[in-house]
Structure formats: structure tokens, C-alpha cells
Amino acid sequence: MSNPLLNIPLLPPFTQLQPEQVEPAIAKLIGDCQGQLQRGLENPGWESTLQSLEQVQDQLNRAFSPISHLNSVLSGEWRAPYEAALAQVTAYWTEQGQNRELYEVYQQLAASPEFVSWPQPQKKSVELGLRDFELSGVGLEGEARERFAANSKRLAELSSQFANNVLDATNAWTWHTEDKADLTGLPETAIAAAKSAANTKGKNGWLITLEGPSYLAVMTHAENRELRRLVHTAFVSRASEVGPNAGEFDNSGVMESILALRAEQAQLLGMANYAELSLASKMAPDCEGVLEFLNDLAKRAKPAAEREMAELRLFASEEYKLEELQPWDIAWVAEKLKQQRYAISQEELRPYFPYAKVLEGLFAVVEKLFGVAVQEDTTVETWHKDVQFFWLYRNGERIAGFYLDAFAREKKRGGAWMDTVATRRQGEEGLQLPIAYLVCNFSPAVGDMPSLLTHYEVTTLFHEFGHGLHHMLTQIAIAAVSGINGVAWDAVEMPSQFLENWCWQPEAIAMISSHYQTGEPLPAELLEKMLAAKNFQSAMFTVRQLEFAIFDFRLHASEEVMETQKIQQLMSEVRTEVAVVPVAKENRFQHGFSHIFAGGYAAGYYSYKWAEVLSADAFSLFEEKGIFDSATGESFLHSILEQGGSRDALDLFVEFRGRKPDVDALLRHSGIEQLELNISPA
Template sequence: MSNPLLEEFKTPFQTPPFDKIKSEHFMPAIEEAIKEAKQEIEEITSQEKTPTFENTIEALEFSGKKLNSISSILFNLNSAETNEKIQAAARDASPILSEFGNDIWQNEALFKRVKAVHNQKDKLDLNQEQQMLMDKTYKSFVRNGADLNSVDKARFKEISKKLSQLTLTFGENVLAETNDFELVISDEKDLGGLPDSIKKQAASTAKSKGHEGKWVFTLQAPSFVPFMENADNRDLREKLYKAFMSKANKGDKHDNKDIIKEIVSLRSEMANLLGYGSYADYVLEERMAEGADKVQNFLSDLLNQSLPKAKEEVEEIKAFIKEEGDDIELQRWDWAYYSEKLKKKKYAIDDELLRPYFKLENVLDGVFQTAEKLYDIRFKEVKNIPVYHKEVTTYEVTDLEDKPIAIFYTDFHPREGKRGGAWMTTYRDQYRKDGEEVRPLVSNVCNFTPSSPDNPSLLTFNEVTTLFHEFGHALHAMLGNGQYGSLTGANVYWDFVELPSQIFENWCYEKECLDLFAKHYETGEKIPQEYIDKIKASSAYHEAYATVRQVSFAILDMAYFSLSKEQADNIDDVAAFEQKAMAPTELFPSVEGALMSTQFGHIFAGGYASGYYSYKWAEVLDADAFSLFKEKGIFNKEVAQSFKDNILSKGGSEHPMELYKRFRGREPKIEALLERAGLK
């Protein structure tokens, strides 16, 4: 059978031919691409020429391109548009790819050549990017077991293979639990407090799920969050909250607790094999933070800055509940509801007031205009590029002289085949080879409020900031300007990767930016100045509480992965472990059955293990960096060009602190973040 994954992509810009790809194509294509990649490695190791940067380091960098392409298509589909066949292909492919990766990293002949080049690096005439590739390649071999003895190498391979399967299963379980739950409401009086737009959306969801004439709420964020913020029925809020927080913690086939124990144990063992005391030590060696102590101190400092104010915010809500005449003890399923009510009272603003000004298409246009004003790039929708789902839209990105920059995919609404959350991904990174410029294929995937029969997709302000955030990641990938794909775009230290995304959120709060796109979807009226003032005034509302919550997740992450091997092997009770780790941050009574760990995909199914702190770390960077834009003008060309040249286009070609200092003129300071968050 012909296999489109193995053929040249005869599509515009060599984009994946999604219209021709079937799930049964993946395994044969991966197996064939592995053979081809192995042959490329054989050509490097079998040559008689003395090892050089070009014939070894560069040759390795450019090997396996077909395999990388096929793998990215499979695993991106498994996140954005999966089904049982795609999941099966991902499960089958993961251990094979892991084994292939280990075969490369532990190839003695290949490592010997890499080591030979690395040993003479000071004598080579390498530019900064080549030096970084040299060092990164050598370190990758060592960090993947190349220096281990044969017994430890074999064990390292076993661990890698097993981890690839476990992390995949963890994510599948969370997705299954998310999809399995439905809160079906038959009596309209149980919808009290909910805005009409949310009720209409719930009716539309009910119809699509075979509950005609009823209302259905799910654990997807566009359904869950508005219900928790607005529903007067406290019993139903409790039911929905407990369903959300007990995902993969029910002792059934989708339970993730044993998987967590195994992942923590195996990662700890892997780190020990390589000579590290913990998995966190292993990970943080290649981060801006450099070590676990620095991360722990950073989190402790933030917690000390925010916890007293967060406790005040909780007491304020308790007082407000009494003021409202409600005789209840504040529980977790009450927080969003009363917090939203008090916010309306304090600032006379809420999601429903703002939604009409944030029609999705207008917001996206605003994102594009912002990027054009800052970085001189344009976006044009194109319809001749194959897509994996009818809701996906594609854009050609060019500079002002129509020179190609990237292809951009957008996929904005929840569906059963898509995991929750929002993310940026690439199908191809930017690189240069043999004089040819290869531009990136970039995608933003989100789960925003969909349209209903009566309304277009109208976003909450939080969804607006999410769109700007993910687009910031996309800009990082689009504007890559380097020679090596492994060093361009978002291929940077993990605690630097959130700077381009988080800084871009800042424009959402500025009138000069909002005036570009925030227009009433029916009247075309610009968002009133008083609403902008309220958005800014309320921007630090309960920010201390939000900071404590974020820090609590980072503390839990570090608790798991700072363990010694003996400690990692002796986690008897995941719930008890979590409760102890997060105790210093707790602001509410515990809820039986509620567990963050079993649904914490960032650290157990994604790349954030020992790295969740990076969200807050990057907030320090983004607040400090944006303060320069505020000082000079949010669309100041000189500042924007400097950010583009020193941050966005450089990728991971230099150490991030050096790049940041080149942009800012100094190292980052925390003051701008504390001031923005109202914690100073």
C-alpha cells in the first residue's frame, strides 16, 4: 500500500497531507523511517575521515528528519484529534521510538566521534550557534547514558521505554475521565445564576450528546469554569467540582495513582544511574535556575510574599458570604462563585459584560495586528493546505515584502478527541541546510467557548489572554532565525520558554492594543474606556490567591522529583504525599477524593517535571521585560526589534540569561512582578 507519510509531501509548503493520512499508515512509516535514520547514523560512524564538526555534529543534527516529521504528526494528532486507532498507534510507536533514541545516544562508535570533536572544540573556529550545538550534542549523549557501563546502559534503555508508555497512558486516562463525565440538568431552576449564553451553550451540548431539551455541563474548561463562577445551585457546584478534581482517582481502570508511583520511581532511578541525587538535580542542570535549591528558594520567597495577602483575600470572601446572608462554611466549590460575585460588586465587571467585545475572529485579528505592528509580519488565510479537522484554519505568514515566514494552524474549540488546555506545537522547526531556508509549520491548539445556534464564539477575558499567550509561543517558533532546528524557536531552556508567551499577554490590558479588535460583535462599537479601566483595575484581583495556587503546584512538582531513590520507592499513598507537600499553601479544608496529582499532566504526561516553577519564573522575566515596553511605548519599534533580535529569533542558540541581558541591559528584577500583582 502506498504510504503518504513516506512520500514527498506535494502540498503547499510541504505541509503534512492530512487529507491522505490514515491511522494505519503510522506504524509502517515509523518503522521505515527508523531504518532510514539508522542508515544515516551508519554513514556517520562508518566513514574513515577524521571526526569534524561538519561530518559528525552537523550530520547528526540533520539526520532523522523524516522520522521527526512522522512522529510529530502522530503525537500532535494524538493530542488534538485522537481516537482509539491513533491512541493505539501512539502506544505502539512510543517504546519503539524510545528504543531508537537510546540506540543513538548509547551508540559507542557515534559517541566516540562526538567526544573526539568535543575534546578539540577550543581549537575549532566555531561561531556561537555551532558552539552551542556542539555542547548540547555532547551533553545529550552523556545525559542519555553514553558513559554508562553495559549493564546500566541496558537498564537506562528499559526505563526510557517504560516511561514513554506510562506517560502516554497517564494522559489517555485523564482524557477518558474528562470525556466520561456529564452533568445533565433537566430542571431549568437548577440553572439559576447562569448567563443566557452559557445556558444556550449547555443546551447545544445536550443536543449533541443525545439529551434533547436538557442542559449538559462537562469537565471541559469552557463549560466547567462558567458553571463554577455563576451557578447558584451549591449542590451542583459541589458535584461538578468533585468530578473535576477526582479525575483518574477512582480506583478503576483509568486510575493514575500507581502510574504516578512508577513514573516517580523510574525517573529517580534514571537520575541515579547518571550520577544525580534526584531527578530534579538531573533536570535543573540544564535550566536557568541551575539547581533545586535555587528553585526552592524562589518558590519560598514567592509564597512568603503572597500567602499573607491570599489569607486576607479568603477572609474577605468569608465576610462577603456573611454580608450576602448565606450561612455556609466556605468550601473550594464556593470560591469561584463568590469571588466572581465580589468582583462584580467591586469593579462592576464580569465575563458576560465583556464577552460581546471579544468575538473570537476579532480577537484573532487583533493578535495578528499586534504582531504586525511589533514585528512587521502579515497573516493571510489560505484554504489549499490540508487540515486534520474541519475546525482547523491555516494562514500563510509573510514579512511586509511577502517573503514566507511560516505556516500557522489554528484549532480553537473543545471536542472529545482533543485533550484539555491550550498549547503551541510545531510540525516542522525552522532551519537552514545547504543554502536552503526551511520555514516552520506552527500550530496553536486551544479549548475556547464554541459558538452556539444564537451566538458566535464570544471569549471570556481569560480566554483572550490565553490566545495571546499561546500566540506568543507561536511567534517564538515562527520568527526563528538559525541554522539548526534543535536550537531555533521554542527549543530553549524550559524556564525561558514561557517568556515570549507570557509577555504577549500584557498587550491585552492596554487600550492602544484593545482598540485594534475589542468591538461589540453586534454594533461594532469599540470597548468603552471605562471597561478598559475596570479590566486594569481588576487585573490584580485575588492575584495573591492565584499566586499561592500556582506555587502550590510547583511545590508539589518539586516534592515528587526532589526525592532520593529510596524515598521515591516508598510513596505508599499518593493522596497523603500530595497533602503533606501542599500543606504550607492550603487555604481550604481538604476534600475527600479530590487529587491534583492524578490529573497533573504537565509533570506526568508532559515536559514540566521539575519545571512547573517556570511559569512563575517567567512571570518575573515578562513583567521586567514589559516594563521596558511600557516605558518606551507598547508598540515602540526599537524595543520590539530588540526583543525580536535578541529573544525571539535566537531560540536556544545562546544561554538565555545572556540573551535577556542583551535585550534588557541587565539581569531581571522581581519588583515589576510584585508591583503588577499588587504584592509590593
Template sequence: MSRNPLLETHELPPFAEIRAEHVEPAVEALLSESREAIDRLAQQATTTPPTWESFAAPLEAENDRLSQAWSPVAHLNGTMNSPELREAYQACLEHLSAFGTWVGQHEGLFHGWQALKDSSVWGQLDTAQQRTVDNALRDFRLAGVDLPADKKARYGEIQSRLSTLSNQFSNNVLDATQAWHKDIESQDTLAGVPESALETLKAAAEAKGVKGYRITLDFPSFFPIVSYADNRELRQEVYTAFVTRASDQGPDAGKFDNAPILEEILALRQELARLLGFDTYADYSLATKMAESPAQVLEFLNDLARRAAPQAKEEFSELSQYAREKLGIDTLEPWDVAYASEKLREARHSISQEQLRPYFPAPRVVDGLFQVVERLFNVQVEEDNTAPSYHKDVRFFRITEQGKPIAGFYLDLYAREGKRGGAWMADCRVRRLNDHGLQLPVAFLTCNFTAPVGDKPALLTHDEVTTLFHEFGHGLHHMLTKQQIADVSGINGVAWDAVELPSQFMENYCWEREGLDLLAQHVDSGEPLPAELLERLQAAKNFQSAMGMMRQIEFSLFDLRLHHELESPSASDVQALLDEIRRRTSVVPIVAFNRFQNSFSHIFAGGYAAGYYSYKWAEVLSADAWSAFEEAGIFDPVTGQRFRQEILEQGGARDAADLFHAFRGREPSVEPLLRHSGIRAA
């Protein structure tokens, strides 16, 4: 058999050597070896009392080998998608799902972990080790280790099918996004669209060998059209194509329809939950989260809605009046809302996202982000041009402390063909102690900003700057951990509804003078953001904040109720639930053809099923954490080190509620979130 780079251990993935044909043979070989090793360890635990060194550590090493091979494959599938890689990735999902089910239901392994907990050495294990054992025992039960053989088999079938369906859902969204485009020859049709966006549309046309401008449904193309194009019919056409992706509606109706897939996903999730003894999938999902019950989450969301709804209605009423009086739009339609909002924002605060772009050239923003992190956590960030990479735009950096490397990360900023939309952080490698010493963590940090055109640097909107800081917050959680056990290292083992705390916390530096002075510099003059512009930016921070909060509450309620109330819903049942929630929460107009749910990848192809509320839950934590910096100074070194030590370094070694209490000295309060969001007391 020829050399397969995925079977070897590298400091960093050898991207240039990875081929689609390597993937399935490597995964099969690794899984076969892991099965043998796991059986051997489980058998050994029946004859010799297990210790951490004899049982847990070798198991961790086996998991890490597989993770280090699969992680770059999964990342390339999301960022450099090709038919060959997609096929190889899809082929492996069934193998990996079957392996995960086999491990989760391995009674010998379960008894080995239980024996370790019941042994005389239990009291000698540290907090992180004990947490790892407890999490393992919990996860065995959540994987059905106690089920009879026939139900175990059914659990495995469901997990395998869900893995396939989630991947297909994601592929359909990507394909639907890339299938649609509109070519425009005359710039007059694009009146109102900013110059930076026109350059992007022109570059997209040139790349495809056509004249004029090409609009696509990638966010850097879609967003400027619906936000700035004066041509209402064009906005309607682009909006319609976007909100009907992967559905039975719109220009590609039925071609990539995700409705049958989401129907099957929902039915299988509920069956899985009942198989494991839970009433609903929402109950099952919350078993690993901070929130105690679906009722508690619903109470939290409904309370926020009660506080935000009156102000949201006022905000929309003002927008409607402005559109009538100033824009000649008698009835606001969905494709008018972003456009009218931008006009009103400019009129009220004399500021727009486009106005700010020249102050946020991407290289300066990235450098400023690193300066914020260096000041806050006393680390340094240095680029390494010798590291293996997978695309010319991707850069690799190392984080050092007192000259010693402690972590690394890949930064992939720009949208391109074959790259799924959105922004995310993913593990490349986790911090852990292995046979050779300390394995340092490495992260993948991915965004989809407008790429630079020609020799000019990419100019980011302020929204994009906050997105970068958000994802880097996740990265810091992964990279600044001090844990040495993979299962509680970085974001591993962290309750899902607390994992957004560091990411949302970092966004605050994009709104403060001290933070902005490090990252805002005019692309031509080098001038910092003028005081007047900063004042307008801060004044506009909470522009339509209540409308924005209600939108997030709408998504969160839809997700939770979908997984808590509906048994085996049809697509029309799903639509009916969404319509009902929108009637109660949405203040913006709705159109019947909107099929938002068909591209809601967070819950159908990501980790947020019955957990989308986590964004608001963690916002409460992050706003309250930020208030500690407001009190002490946003770069206060003592508070920065406490945040690092009590939150970032702990990973999943301790309960998230305990960590927050250790940092803040009390239970979290919702008041800082409402204050930071400009929501008046209800």
C-alpha cells in the first residue's frame, strides 16, 4: 500500500499531500486499529483494576489519532469542497457513525470507566480527570449502553442515518447557494450599491468570463444588494432567491429541496430521544447543557421577548414611517427592510457600514486583533510562513508566551467557490499530554469576507470586524486552555450553552475607543477612526437592537419548540409552527414563500439542535463578564488574567456555572445584557 499521510502523526496537517483517495482507506485503517486497541483495553480492565495511566490515557491517545486524521479532512470538505472530496467525506461518515455508536455502547469499555470511578485510586485523580470519567459515564448512557440489543442496533441505525442526512442538508444549501446567479451589464441597474461591492461583483463576473457584474447568493454579494440597491425589483429578486434556497419555492424550486431531509431528521431525533428514555429531543439535548429543562429555556426566551417586544414594535413603526415619508415605500416588504434600515441609520446617525470600510483594511484589523489579545492576556502572536497550508489566502500563526510557543491557528478570511458560508472555529488539534510531552492546540478560524480585488487590501465592514473577533474568542478558548486531557481541553466538555461566552465577550473590543485605536486605520491616510465617527458608531450600536433581539428569539423558540412539541412533523407542520411563532414574535413583514428553515444549517447540519437559544443564554454571561471590565478598565491586566484563568484556561474541567461564579463572584444577571443592548426596562 502506498504511503498515506493521514495515517502519520504530524505537527500540522500535510495539506499538499492529502488526496481524496487517501481519505477512506486511512479512516478504515485507523478505525480497525482503534477497535482492536479498545477491545484490548476493555478486556484488560476486567482482569487488572484500571488506572488513569493503564486505561484512560491509552484510550485518549487512540481518539486523538483518529481526530488528527479526520479534522483536516472535515475542514477541507468545508473550505475546499470538490466532487471527489465530497464523495470521500460522505463515504466515511457511515464508518465514523458506526464506530461512534460501537464505542458508545461498548459495555466492556463502560465497565472499565465505572471500575475506575469505583476504584481506590479515584480520590487521587485531579478535578479534570474526575470530570473526564464522569462525562464518559454520562455519554455512555446517552449512547444507549444500557439498552437491549435490538434497541442498541436501532440507535446505531438512527445515528448513521442522521449523520448522512445532516451532511446532505449542508450540501444542498451549498449547492443551492452556488446554483443561482444574475449577470448585469449596466451599472445603472446597480445604483446605490457601494463601490467596494461593485468591485466584488465585477471580479465575480470576470472570473466566469462574462461582462459586467455577477450577483451570487454568497453573503458578500447578497448583502450589499438587499441593503443598498435602489432598484426594488432587483432587491426582491435576490431576496427571493436567497430565502428560498434548498426548498420547493423560488427560482430553483424543488432542485435541492431540504424539506424531506428535515422531516426525516426531526422524526429520527425524536425516536432517538425516546429510545434513550427522554420525553423529547429537547430534553435529550439539554442533558449536556447548563439549562435544566425546556421549560426553563422557554421561560428565559419568553421573558426576553416580553422585555424587547414593545421597543421592537416602536422601532419597526419608526422604520415604516420613514420608508413612507422619505423613500416612497408605502408598505415595507421583507426585501425593503435592510435597505430602509440602512437609509434610516444613515439619516439618524450619519453612519453606514460602507462609510466605515476604509477604516478597517483587513491586514490592519488582524494586526489590531492580535494587539488586543496580547495586551489582554500577555501573549504574543507571530506568523509562520513555513507552515503547510491549503490555499494561498490562508495564513498560519503561532501564539507564544515569554518566547515559548503555546498554540497555533490557521486564518482563512475570504469567501470563495467551494467554501461553505458563515464563520466558525474548529479544532485542528487539541492540547493534551501525550507520550512525547505536551501536544499544543491548533485551531481553524474561518470567515467569508469579501476578498481583496487587485492590489488593494480587503476592506471590512464593522459587522465583519466583530465577526472576526467573535470567532477568535472561540479560538482563544481552544488555544489558551491549560488542560492536558483532550476531553476537557479547550471547548471540549464545555456546556454548549456556555461555549459562546468568550466569543461574544471579545466583540466588545470593537466598540471601545481603546480597542478601536488598535485596529481602525484609514486605508489611504492611516488616520485613526475620528472621534465624531466613533461617537456616531457607538450611538448607532443599538440601532434596531430590539428588532434584532426579537429575531434571535424567534429562531431560538422555533428550534426549541420544534424539538420539544412535534412528534414526526411534515414540512407543512414545521412551516405552521414557524408561522405561529412569527405571528407572536416577529415585527417585520413575512412572505409565504420564505423557507428559512430549509437553510437553517445551525440546527439541521450543525451542533445547535434544541440549542440555538445558547446564543442568548451566553450573551447574558458575556455581557455580565464584560461589565467586570467596564468597572476595572477594558485592558485591566488583573481582570484580564482572571478571565483567562477562571474561564479560558479551565476548558471543560469544571462546571460552567461554577467558572462564571468564580470569575464574577456571583450568579449571572440579565441586566447587563439589556443595558448593553439598549433595551429599556419593561
């Protein structure tokens, strides 16, 4: 029986993929890449070396993509083969990153007289390649070279282990009751989901889990304060040495090892710390500039956050006789205050945002902005019955496609993300279309009740689709700078945050909302309340994001050995400086901080705020011209989305906006216009 991973088509045949196919396929494909590299080095040149290598490496990438993806969305039997394949792939890329003969080909191409007249994407791919060789230790000798390679392999293993521990800890804890009164206050959608979760486990009654929809419903709505305490404690102590599953999935040692290895990688490359290494491929100029940006924003946002927290405490005392707010009270009291002040809640809005309508409206918004039509294709194989597949068309021509896995389920990694199936590139068989995965964790339909989204979940869907558009609408056909490839990490969040803005525009809201039973539009009164409440506790949200960003950056800028106790100490120090909400003694946020320990955001979590400056300022042009102004939409498409990583992010922004970024739009959108920041991504 042939192995489908050896000749993976544009759309993976998910129903044919089996875990036992992984290791032999990846070994064979890596062998093909190594053989092609040797042939390419015998006859060095752009086409004979770089393009021919891109062709075989694309086969490897497109085989590894569904393996990695299935590990994230199904876990279980895919975990071991994924980890084995990850080790093989990491070793291959590390070896190539240190291949001096290939490095010399890049150098020769960059130094050739014809290089200056090359197309920009081609030149940029060589320039980025040279940078990446240097950051991969191509200049290292002997033991240092071997050590760098061994560290790279071990870091990949540890990142996977960190993510596994978080997922296992999330799945390990549940709370069961057969008394519905325990769930007083929870919305009917959440109660139905808890009933379904219990049934799935063969139990009567209701089951609360730590999956996002269940956790948030309890923390925001449960009148049962003890239940809120139990769920909060279990959630914030996941994968740590404390809490209900203390030590069982503990990430303490994993974090220590990751930080030590990252620090050593930076030192081997002659850098002071890992933060410096991280910034070598980002927009931000240096460590001082990042910390100045974050600290200045924190210093100016914290007074507003303290006022918001004081209001919350006063309200809790006067209305609920809660003289001391505990961490598990914050979201619940905030929801009560929001309802009193604006007479609105996410649950009141939910019936007006049925998933199908939101999706239809999202596609309509994108079509008006960028001239792109989206059509579902129900014939495409997927990995789960709830997964959908869509094609994108422009002027009647198929240009891209994406899978959408929208709903939470057991063994699926939490959160939301976009990942690549295939990259747009010019290959031997012609132009390869870009294909994406879009993954969310919304509450699924239960019985006759369709999936109904909170407005927060609506913005999450728009956010991830913004990432998807960046990948799918590219016009670049060289893999290294196509789509999100080659884009500075602190600019990569710009298109995703940018698209979120339409979730707050009345004209767009009319396109994405209607009552799931009656089809009636969102009433004007509710819309006005929703918009009025947009910036409710926005300063508290801002300082929370800054708390994570400052912690991450200082953690990776430290030249100390960061043991678990010191990591916790740093977290506490940053909270003292920035945070305004109380923290449970069991809180081990860092043990579940997958963005920096299992994702690409190490010394880069600041990117969310950095890119928010760009996205808010970009959207301000639509505010001036009209939110569906076709010329402005075309300009954003051509200057940002189509260009991928072929040009520097700042240059592309200036081309679109006509000037460097200005922070004013971000502050205005956040409702904290009075702040005056002296720093910008420029």
C-alpha cells in the first residue's frame, strides 16, 4: 500500500492518513531534500540550487503540515508520530541552516552584478536567507556548532512537551454535578453544553471543563462563588506544581530548560541574551526600544486601569457586600457592572450572532473590501465532521482555499490560530495555490440550538481570518517571502487586528448579525449599548496584555539563570508594577503561557501591542474615507496583503498610509485618548 504522505496533493487526503505512515514518509522526504541539495551545490545558481531545493522542501513541508495539524486538533494517537517527525524535521533544518556551501551560494548570488536588477521578492528571499543562516549558527565551529544543533533539536522537543502538558492538564480536570441549582446564573447555552459534556462521558447531570467556552461561562456568570473559585484555581494552576493536579503535568522543569537553552543559543551567536536574538528578525530596533514602548504605555495606562478597578470594588461592595474582591470574582462582578451601566451582556447579544450568519457576513465584508468571493466545497475531505472547507475566488478565478475548524472539543488544543497547508509558489507543475487552516474553539451546536457566538468570539473569527487573508491573498510566488513567510513577527498581527475593526462598525454588524430564530436584525437599542460598552475596562485589558508582554521580554532579556522560583518572582514583580487585579496564590500563569514556550512569541509577545499601533492607524484611513471605500480597500490589498514578506513591513505601511505609524488611533480606539506616547514602531 502506497504512503499518501510521500506525494501529498494540494489538499491532504485526511481520511487516508494514518499515524504509522509518518516516520517512513518524513525520513524519505528528508532524504530527497538532502539529495537535491547535493545536486544543487554541484551546479550553484538561483534556479539550479535555490529553486530546485524549494521544490523538494515544499513536498516535505506539505507532508509535515497535516501531521502537525492533526496533533493539535486530535492529539491522542498522532502525538508520538508527530514528535518523532518533529525531531527529524528540526534536525534537517538545523543542518541546512549550518551548511556553509549553501550559505556561500547565497553570498555569491547577493554579490553578483545582476542581483541589483532582480525582482524584489527574489532579492528579499536571498537577503532573508543570509540573515537566517547567520542566526542558525552557520559561522560556528567545532563544539559550539554541534552544541547549537543539539540545542535546536532539544528546544523543539521541549516546546512540544510544554504544549502537551497544558493540553493534558486542561483535559484532566472536570467538575460534575447532578444538581442544576449549582449552575445558577449560567446561560442556557452553557448549561446545555455542560449537559452534553456529561452525556459524552456517560454521566447524568452536568460537567464543567476547563475548555474555553465552559471556563469563561462559569467565571463570567456563575452565581455559585465556590464553583467560580474551584474552576479558577484549576485553570490558573494548570501544568504546575500546585492546584488540583499538582505536579502531574508540571511545566516547571520544561520552562527552566527552554530558557537555559535559548540563552545558550544567543550566547553561542555572540549576543547578550535571547531577547536580542529574537529582535534580529523583527521590526523593533533594540531591546531598549521595546521596553521603553511597553513601560511608557504601562505607566500611562495604569492610572486609568486603577480607576476602573476602584469602580469595580465600590460596585461589588455596595451591590453584593463583597468587601474583598477575589480573583474568581473579577469577571463576574465586571459583567454585573457592565449590565447595570449599559444594560447589555455578551449573552444578550449571543442570539443575534449565530455562527452561520456571522460566517456569511464575514465573507460579505471581505468581498466588499477586497473583491474576493468565498464558496464552501463540501466534497473536500476533512479530519472531523464539523470542519468546513472553502475556496476563494477573485474575478471568477480560484486563488486560494482554507479549512475552518471552529468548535471546541476534547483533545483539541485550546485557543485560536491560523496555520499553513500550502504556500503560494511557482513550482514545476505550475502555480501552487495557498491553502490555510483556521482554528477556533467556539461552543458547538447542542440539539436544536445552533452555535451562537459572543461578540468577543466574533472578533476572534475576524482576527484569524485576517491572518488567513495575509496568507491567501499574497501575489508573491517565492515560498520564502510568500504570504506570512518573511514578515517581521512584530508586524504579522497587523492584518488580523486590522480586520477586527469591522466587528464594531454598524454597517458591517448589520451584515454579520440576525436573530437565530426570527432573522430580525440586531435592534438599534442593543447596537447602541454594545458600541457604548466597547471600551468598558479597556485600560484594565491593556495593562493585562502589557503584564504578559513585559514579563515575556524581561524574562528573555535576563542574563540570570531563570529557575522556577525566579520566574515566579519576576512574574510577581511585573504584576506589582503593572497589574491592578488581585491574583490567586495558586496562579501559575507562566506554566500555561504557550505563546512564548510552545509558540513563536518568545521575546515577542509585545508584538500584539506593537502591531496594534499599525492596525489602528491603518484602519483610521478607512474611518476617513469610508469603511467600505473600494479604493482604500484595494490599496490595503495591494500594499499589505499581496506583498507578503517581499518588502520590509514599515515600508509597506508607509506605502499604504503615506506616512510612518502614529499611536493616536490606537489610544482613541481604546478610549484612552488622553495618553501621549512618545514611541512608535517607526
